[in-house]
Amino acid sequence: MAKLSRVMFLLLCHITSLAKQIVFHTDAKRIDVMIRGLDDAALNPASSRARRLLARTARRARLLLRGYAGCAVLTCTLWIVFPVATRASGRHVEFPFWTGLDTHPPTIFSLVLLYSYYVTTLVGIANTTMDAFVATILYQCKTQLEILRMNLENIIERTRDEVKETGEDEEKVFMRLFVQCLQHYDKVHQTAKLLQDIFGIPILIQFGIGGWILCMAAYKLVSLNVVSIEFTSMTLFILCILTELFLYCYYGNELTVESEQIAGAAYAARWAGAGVRVRRSLLLLMVRARRPLRPAAGLVVALSLDTFLKIIKSSYTFYAVLRQTK
Template sequence: MFALSVTSCYVLQQGVYAYQERGDLEKLARVLFVLLCHCTCVAKQLVFHAQAARVDRIIAGLHQPLFDPATAGAGASSAAAAAARALLRATSRGAARLLRAYYGCAVATCVLWTIFPVVYKLRGFRIEFPFWTFLDYNQPVMFVIVLLHSFYATNLVAVGNTTMDAFIATVMYQCKTQLRILRMNFETLPERARALTKESVNANYEEILTKLLFECIQHFQKIADTMALLEQVFGLAVLVQFTVGGWILCMAAYKIVSVNVLSFEFASTTLFIVCILTELFLYCYYGNEVTVESDRMVEAVYAMEWLHAPLRFKRSLVLVMERAKRPLRPAAGHLIPLSLDTFVTILKSSYSFYAVLRQTK
């Protein structure tokens, strides 16, 4: 709650500054791309606070037996089970690397934003922070206080945004991996049933086959429920992110063309653009991956050895394939699909906004 309060206060300061400088496009561009980014952070923080119970349900759902690395690939051969566990370990390592790289880039941006005012101050230039404050920071002591306030607030936003984005992306990454494991389970379903039948004296092949199919259906439904809950909880916040994402990139590009290429400000703005591109790309890439893996489910069902299966089982497969024809398609606010096409569209839109601004300058 403290982080939300500090972030909201900083956004308010930036909003006042933007209103005061509304007639100066250069100053307005300088504050708007950061202000819009901070607004998306506040929106996501509000969701985490208001939907805390449902967020806990998402996290608890990832520890369900169907998603548990220890039970993934149950009833499969040791090689298939080992492959499933390897996929889950790779997902965990990939998510950790993603968070570290994304977080590091964001913090580096904040550090550079703190360095270049100090350098300019030491050179005797007049410094104007892009937010409103009642303090006269021309004095050294006040300058340090305002600088530390800016550094702390921007770092809170950096940590908050990267952590929340990485969390949402990791859940989609996990669902993508679970869909891949499910495809493996579908493809090897008859083989697993025969292996279990041989292990038990009184086992019935058709009953075991039907049981394994039901487990696969439950697994798919669990993945679908997780994605649906994720979309319900964060759909509106992600929609806000995608709505203003083009404007953030546009304003950052407008700002970066007016600064020295060899300056700290250019380096920090470049890193900021990289962070925003990464943020948008994470949602689009992992949302696209979930859709692609879900699309392949029909092929996985058809690829199993169903020719010699019992007639009742074949009829059940028809129903499963009909359901699999409707793939999971994550969307922001049920409106904007999370796909690579959407990412390209945002880039095109941001360039169009930038071109209009340059023409009206």
């Protein structure tokens, strides 16, 4: 069972990586459309506060990618340390994959070890990069809704300021700003829907397999010496898998929470003294925003913190069953 767990969590990581790579290859055109859509004028307001929020999103996304990918590379690097230490102590090294080669000769052992490091690192970087990409799009949608909420709350004040500067009709100015907010909301909604249509199935596969990966890794972890390098590497691996699942659930949950506040932002606008057309427009937006964005994996599993907890509980259940069958 220990050998099986060692093989399975690596195999399952390869499967999730391939599932996402297939989508990136087959849906490349729609992904390009989604990325180009982020440059749309509706998603890039001219206000300084909006630009600061967008810059903060880009900065945090960059740090997320570097830290996440760095943790994966460090884990794979540690995985080549303990085979070397095991061989140096005179014991036989058994790799978790079939090669058909005799690894006793130093040259063959070195080549197989380097091959193992190359493949695992490549899969680690691929997984972390694709996960960070999806999380960044979700984070971008959340930031866009935050900007929209800010614009809706101040739409009456912005209307009156513009009327003072231009002398235009107040209702005409309001409708122009309101249409901009409506287009902004539609664009965010389209981006979130396109992301779900493209990556819904791979994320669902990730959730389904992620629990088994955690289960197998935990089963392997409890059999290791706490002060060993292998224990450290396995702990980092589990941390990477937890981060992988948490990213989708956290940013999906943040998008839903921010979307739920749009109707409240429209209500918070100082509409009491505004005209009938202004109040009617805000009311229509509030009715439309009553159904918040709820990104889901395969239209089945919601991207939420509650889903993350369910995956953790399921993983522990699988682990407990395996321990009882030992």
